[in-house]
Amino acid sequence: MCFTLKYLGMTLVEKPKGEDMAAAAIRRIVATARVGARKFQKVILTVSPRGISLQDADTKEMVENISIYRISYCTTDKLQNKVFAYVAQSQESGALECHAFLSPKKKIAQAVTLTVAQAFQMALDLWEATHAGSRQDQPLHPSCVLESSEASRPPESAPFRHHFGVQYVQVRPMPRAVWN
Template sequence: MELPENWTDTKETLQDGMVFNVKYLGMTLVGQPKGEDMASAAIRRIVTTARASAKKFQKVTLTISPKGIIMTDTETTDLIENVSIYRISYCTADKTQDKVFAYVSQSQFNETLECHAFLCQKKKIAQAVTLTVAQAFKVALDLWEIAQEDKSKKARTCCSCAASKGQTQTAGPQCVPSEQHKPLVMEEKLRRPFFSASLSSPSPRSNPTRRRPIKHDSWDVDDGLDDPFSSNMEVEEMDTDWPSPAPNPSLTMQI
């Protein structure tokens, strides 16, 4: 299943940042960068710990853009986490706890992998957050490809000028064919993210708005967090395997 045809309608808005109000359940370390079983087990651990805690879940605001995910405290606006889109390796709307959105990212301090989980008020909100992250990655990929094309054009222009002046032999390394200087590290980062989500086309009410948090009226009444082992909800699982940078990339969600 592909991203909705009209997802590009929100591309400009997405670059400014899409905002969601959710509750932070917590974080646990994981041993793999991606995988459905790994994510489900991690979410179970987080949910179990969160339920056992006497503390109220922290209300946070997620701002999602092609740069990554910014998490701030909803009440104080204090910055909690700023995750680069290139550090995110997995994203999911959990099939068991269908109101839970989670992502796996590499710690900015070391090589450890962290799974962060968030409680949304509705299943469709969790799906919308997951889809928004997928869209953010697609935009980031497009911007990266445009930047590479611009660099390639500049290199060709430089080589042309040098050749016309008889300076080909002394031209700088920027005149070497761009393919030989392709930033492999960035390419690998762009190819790495893998998204798994129980997705359906989000309803208009679940769509995020430009720089305006989605407001929920019943947060303090019901957290909507069911027993992590009791849900038998049947949902459709979809995995997104991202292609390496290439002209007109095909972004496909495969069942």
């Protein structure tokens, strides 16, 4: 799925998840964006089970590719309801970054959030299908993927909840073999 959005900016965060953390980060990004008189970069945000890719809408140049396994949280802000944001671990520094985007409508921001949540589920389903039976043999990495809260899945550890728009999902550790 592709969405045309305006990139507002990025700020570092200390936690990988949390509604309060995201709201504070979005407030900082929006406040900084309002101070500057610059025109926002228009990007095409593409969501897939592999992750999020950002392409400049004007030049068609690739801006960034973010692996689905590096994304720990995404949300549509409650107060700034046209703003979609995600938190991901930087591939270069390892720092947690919150990136925010302005959509033309509230429903588009919500659609992006829901699409990312669905991409997590698809990535998990694909990973489970290809690694069925070998999960116990692989060491765990502290990075996370999302897991639905279906009763048919056995609890593996004390999962914590993420809020993605209107859906609640659980997070569990991802094996080191798929961490890129």
